[in-house]
Amino acid sequence: MSDAKNANGAQAIRAAGLVKRYQNGQITALDGLDLEVRAGEFVAVCGPSGCGKSTLLNLIAGIDRPDAGELAVFGKRAATLTEVETDALRSGVIGLVFQLHNLLPQLTAAENVQVAMMPGERTAAQRAARAEELLTRVGLAHRMNALPPTLSGGERQRVAVARALANSPKLLLADEPTGALDSKTGGQLFELLGEIQRELGMTLLVVTHDEHIAARAGRVVRILDGKVC
């Protein structure tokens, strides 16, 4: 199986010499990282704990800013974006799935998906309809009105995937989405991500520890000490 057929040659992510330091430069999370991801690619990012995987994702998502180096997402240079623009990026172009589901506990599965669409232009009814569609797609048609605490770990993560897909992102970033799941459930979730990625032809960047899971991706990028190795 190849992702090449989805690729139109355009660059989704281009990072060159990316540096990110924390605590007044005492901790170097990223140390001159280079990475190129073509649009439509499915890339797994692997590496030991603390090597800078989450940091990389945060920079790509515009949640955090690099200290040095070049970073462009779909041709937009991170350094030149205002906060309003990075917000817009996350409510449109980029979808995020976190290691822990991070759903709002007082809202139902369907409402959690709707919340991500609030910044957009859809009406409340349109948002609800789309949330139903997405939850059905991730196999949760029967649990749409359930509150997160009553969902299983795998179900919650699927709600999170539906939420990340809500605004039809071109790029889906997932930070150890299977980290809190057992290997079987984790495998299923990965399967689902892969399927959706192929269906929608989106770019998918997944951080994972699990080599078996990483093997399903089109390409594996390994990071060590803040650099691709």
Place this chain on the structure above:
Amino acid sequence: MACARLWSAQRALYRLGLGAEGVELSVGVWGIRRGWGLSYTAGMETRPLTFFGMTLRNLYRQRLRTSLTILGVSVGVVAMVAFTAVVRGMWAATQGSITAGGTDLLVFQKGVAGDIFSSLDEKKTEASLRAVPGVADVGAALTHVMPVGGKPFFITFGVRPDDYSSKSTTLIAGRTIKADDEVALGKLAASALDKKVGDTLSIWGREYKVVGIFETEVVFYNGALVMNLTALQKLTKRPGLVTTFQVKVAPGEKPVEVSWRIEKANPDVVAIASASQYNKVDNGLDMIAKLQVAVSVLSTIVGGLIVLNTMWMSVHERTKEIGVLRAVGWSRRRVIGMILLESLGVGVMACVIGTPLGFGLANATTLWSTTNRFIQPVFDAAPVLVSMVVGVALSILGGFAPAWRASRISPVEALRYE
């Protein structure tokens, strides 16, 4: 015009990050538990969640805390509404007491700490008043506050039956007083003492006959007891002295101008033509009005602080959630909008609860026979509206700091701690 204003209001909401749904206020009252602020769409299994609905859900989620906060803020609204009504009532009664029965001016002794401390020579002062051009008629009254029939404060007026002011009183039963052992009661006084015409009333061991019941538009007259001036002078051992003179000015004369002439001709007196001049003889009204302002200001500030405290706590607890919202594309503005809307919700609820409670509290004074003879609350739309607006405004003001704090939450930090 109105349309344009509505449109710009919607634009403002949009800027706050509320979006079009900020105006979609389709609250299903009975959808409280599940659907807060949702319109159910047929054929769908789930309900649309509006921004507004989400705000209500956040408030509902911490219902005990929200209720206590609302209660705390509503105390301010209650105090403002009730106190304002009482002060307005006192103002109206004072104004009424000046103009009751065709009177234009009240004359008191100058330089006293309160109207009941005023003491004027009956014969001398009356003569000097009658000599002032523009004075048409003069009536005299001695005011005394004493315990009567188990009520600690009973306003008693000693009047001369032949004065114009006595004759203009409206009787609802019996007749006017004549002899020294006769008294007339205001209708509130009669009910407080449970007396009717023909009953006897014992004051300081002397028996008086109730010959009449009267009614005026002045609440503390209705709560008063009236007897012959000479009888009250004797009873209080103040022979030849009165508290006040009622002055009727000649047709075509301006009361204020006559009051200036009176004060010029007789430097020992003050003449009052309106409630706003009453502070010449009595600071009570002024002081209560100032107290009212102080209480209102304090209680609303406290209300604002309560909202500040609650929302601050609430934002702190939701650091992670707010970080998640920011991570899925919510702008700072939208987060600010959410917290401010929650604060607004608290303020509006506080008004909804506090305003009727304030009405109730002020009205409660009319149920108690010790207070209803002095206070007749007056409810005006304007001050009630002001109280409500101030209550809501302070709630929003209290929400600003927490909202700002919420907007500062970085998704990175929020997502890091578990």
